[in-house]
Amino acid sequence: MELASKRRRTSRSPSQSYKFDDEDDDYVPYVPVAQRREAKLAKLSSLSTVSDRTKAKKQLEELLEREDAEREEERQREKTRKERPLLMEAQEVHERKAAENAKKTEVEKEEEADAEILAAIASRRKLASDLELAKGISYTDSLTTSWRPPKYIRERTDEQHRRLREKYHIIVDGEDIPPPIEHFSDMKIPESMLQFLKSKKITTPTPIQLQGIPTAFSGRDMIGIAFTGSGKTLAFCLPLIMLALEEETKLPFVRGEGPVGVVLCPSRELATQTYENVLAWTGALARDGKYPQLNTLLCIGGISMGEQSHVLNKGLHIVVATPGRLIDMLEKRKFTFNNSKFLCMDEADRMIDLGFEDDVRNIMSFFKRQRQTLLFSATMPRKIQDFAQQSLIKPVLVNVGRAGAANLDVLQVVEYVKQEAKMVYLLECLQKTAPPVIIFSENKNEVDDIQEYLLLKGVEAVAIHGSKTQEERQYAIKSFKSGAKDVMVASGVASKGLDFNDIQHVIIFSMPKEIEDYVHQIGRTGRSGKTGIATTFVNMTTPEQTLLDLKYLLMEAGQKVPPFLRTIDDPRAAQGGSLKGCPVCGGLGHGISNCPKLEDAQRRQMALHRAADDGGGY
Template structure:
């Protein structure tokens, strides 16, 4: 076999790039070593007194001269850069100082608040993972078969606006459906209208008057109204009607549904909403021409086996808390394949730091477009802006300012020393007959108050987050039935719960966040009735919280006690505008010193420290 000769592959000839030299100014680059040799040759060819210069000496002189030149060039370049950066920095600083000098303290404060708000602004809108990943965007709201009566459709826009002004309804959005003053004109089935009439609900409240037509039209809605204004009916009724329509088209069988979901932040509120839905569906089913609708309560602390009879049939409506709902969806006990209605009660809490991740997880189970409804009594600007970005052509329906107190509640604020609170509590209980609710922010204090009242012969129950679900259900049931006169509660009972004929609410310890106070006093003065809210404050209450309380009393036209009147707003002294905080809605402070934001940041830092300690990062 002939040996194969290995040859070194020839490298291709280097490409020659020609530069266009239109003006003839191009000079080819000459390496430094070559330039030195040429210069040395020129110098060595010269004679001094007829003799040749020493080549070695010339070489050394040349090297020294070039080194000196190079160092000088480096020094000049460095000085030029430093001088440029300094001048630029000075120019920027002087320009900013000139702009700042033209701004008032008010404008500076607003800019600082805007920067903070932008920093905490959520970047991702509320949508399913599939929609975000595929970039799916729905441009038009859901279409429904509902239309208002002809005489209302033909009404002029000016008449609709006069009607809204009459009921103090503020609306924002495009193509807003008209307000309707009577349930019958909303085309609600007669059995439900009869049931409402039996409960002395004859005409819709302002939030229902505008909110129900908007929801019936398939529009996304942000509904804001004070406590006890009938928001539950405004978002439950459209879902019942949607489920009824689907069931009458084609009856549901096992494994199908739900049509819609109502999310609540607490078990007690979810249970109350579920009971309302069941009651209204039962009233509808009394008429033989309407089929029965199935509702499921999906909350922690109860066995889902007790509701297996519901899951064994077609499922129309689910009322749930986020944690248990995610568990049921992951176990595939039911799906959201045909779910097209999502409502969040107390929506500002649902989208808040504690539940936002859970809500996004729930969103990921939706397969199709849905109608989204957000309702609350307190919805700060931050949440409203976030909701607008997430919803499809939403309609904002606002009855009064978001976060304003119910005008049917008489607010009494009293200065009571910490050690005198328990004794004075007994005096306050004499103001009105039972039932009475007492709120405290501290769980241990809740138990102490209940024990004290029991020792004094007062029939009292207690409810807070550390109690078992059975204990919580017993407390609410016995209080609602009238078996117990007083309920001592933490904030868990302040959101949305509806108790009959509560005439008096006592706030034993003033909450830090003013929106919690608004919810707590809102347990009385419901459905057009009046009530009293007595609040204890003392040196332990922060001045900022007292300032929020002062402005809330002024806004509601309530009497401001002397010790609150003497508290001055530092923003007024600085000439700042006295707008409400966009994070919590408090009128007595700005976003820069918001207690809710500080608490959220503190919790976030604590969670990071926990992760670091466990080696998670």
Template structure:
């Protein structure tokens, strides 16, 4: 009898449950969620919201060619190389390796990490190259080179993060030079063969600078008795006919911007059948909106597995995650926080009213002897500053995206040679360009994105030297940008002026965690109000509108 009553009770409950409407269930779900949310701190809620946005914008497509994606080809092991560290280094314990990394503040992540080596000779770099580097004042490897060069020599995919002026160019050029020498020595290249590797840069100026370094280093090796290596500069604005002599022989190295490289590959001027090495300098810019599809198109020309290296001073979490998915057992080599400012730069932030900027600029130019770089975010302002300085008798040149290639090359050449004392530049000159002995950088208008600020002040304080960066801010500077700047100064142990100290972080008031933005690396905001993300979305919408109106 009791069992029948229990069964009847169960049937009644089941019937009542089935009779409940979906609306009631939805109301209960919302009620439970509201109760859960009530127990969460504002910081937890913000962290969850940020994570949802990050998932939404994460690119699911990996950095593989269309053929590899279509055929489901997946590489599981890094490319083998003939290089091995000297025996005495191989016999060191992991504790000894860790101690050396700690000494140079090198952070590493990954499996089977090659050992750090703090001597060019012990890296097995030819003595003629070591001698040439010494003649240029490069005696010992920098931290990114200590871990980065052995990692690249070992054939490993790599994400290299180090502050501006830390020697990243040598860290990714030297392995490519050695691989190309090895291939040329085995069997000399003939017309139509090659390249062994490609170095991709986001701007013509950075590509030109990398090409000049590559030419100087390969020439030094050739003078020392090694085979000659042919390097092609592949950028817009220059005639490829001027470099036709390079195509008459085998091609070892290509230094390029994405657009011109795609053009030459599509025209079949050369192919990537034997290309085994791909490096992206300022990789976060390359993978970011605007270059990502170009890079993916370039990938479709690869026929085999390649070693991929991504280098930058600023590498936000979004880009790191994307790279981790795309590379093969990658090793992350990080010298300092990604996006942190160079500690060799004294950062001075001054409140200057908009109408007083020009006059105060002249005062600031008296702080140090030339050469000096002045940055502005506005092309028209760049021209105005140059004109004002010329009127005041200051030898100044200007460079921005609307200048012709000839004008840009003239400006860089005359500034580098010392013929001109001041270069006024838009952001185009901040990404990786290396000018000798810049003691002072003046940021006339603070960029919205803190990444750009890090790159701009990084034009000074390079290769272990110290420098000054003076930044003008005022009421026109967004409060969020000022907050990013405040945290960056605090992190670098720099003096924070009172007007920056007074800016409070709403997240700190709410008790949230101040992890920084995973998209741009700024410490003063979360992903929900990231200026870089807003700009990217605005550009995407603009490009869609452009496509929609193409048929009219």
């Protein structure tokens, strides 16, 4: 063994010698200052003529003086740094900034603070699926459809389109906007659907339908903003129905196929109402036998999905859903979005703001192809519009009136009522109009107390709020809609998009903090061109900022402003600031820095973080 190892050692090839990068031929070693001076003096003495030596000596002296001055300056700086602590330097910087801020007015400071908050909001990830964000997938062109407006409308000039939009107070924004169309028949809607709409006294499109339906028929992404009761549901359901009808006609759906698209709603009640509308419209199309029956699924919590197994056993065309139950059904693979290409969010600002944003991203991750996205609401503040426009593909903004403005068909009456006198005065207010009447309160316990009081006084009343079971909520809405009950007492859950027939009077028992909620609540009356009354109780417990928002809203709508509201002054006016609305909630009486909606969102976020921290120990 020793001989073998010795033989191996002797026969091993010699080690290679490596040259490192820093051993480069171009390497120049450091030469101290003294040596450099000596070298320069030697070079100077080698010069032949006296004049050359004198000239070179002068240049050398100037160079040495500069080097000495630079070294002295560096020594002084180093000495100062050692003598003065960092705390003193930081204090000087702080004092400089304070002096600069002192020169700015209060308005300028507020505008800077608002800009910082808006920048933080704008930094949110765009509304797309995690898969699209991770892979960097982005679409540049809108979906193409087979629909085209009639030839005579296509031949109109841009000026004619602009005049028509001005006539109906429609504001649009975007590129290559489809033309507005004044008649349903020119939108190429089937005759059976036109007859059904006529039977419901819907003969001409409302402004949001006039511009919104052609935009959606063209395959464009869209943000639709219009006051409550203006026919937004038809504007986004009809394009989905026609898209599903076209797909079914090309090749009939079988079990396991579909849906073509989905409508997302923030509440079960709104989803149920939208589902019933879709059933009525698809039923009208199929009734004369010219068109196939479309299958629609209602996908909400609190109901048994087994009851709709007959729909799931066939091809599925349309899904109307709330986010939680929809995610559950998609994860269980009861159906897929593999071939879906239509997504609509009703009350879109509430969907994004009420903690549904992560759910919406989750739902989007189930889409396997490009989709057309429609966002509709009565109140869509600027920050939601900006956020949505980054997330959509070449979106068209269709706005009928200011986002967050009150319905002009509603007479708004604001009354100062002491807290202890509210219940008694409520009975007086109920005498103003014939039933049905809706009463809103922000507090669930107060909702139950009002219902109990009215029942004791012989008033047929039902109550609805988030803590009621689904059966109780459905019973309340059904009995109120049928006319079996005269009064519905409700929390905010009934204010978002729900459509009740012939509501002449809405009573707001406790004024909501956020002016958006007020706009939605009074919007339960004065729908589809009818008029209505909204009576609001306020008192010392109502925040002054909310009263200021209310004051400006009444002024904007040309309503009577009561004396106690007129006496409330806006601090921004005293500072000479601009009185533009809050970009977060649309309220006209405050800026972003003191927005109640933003404060609530931050409070919810902190509560979520605390809950996550508390659970971290397990």
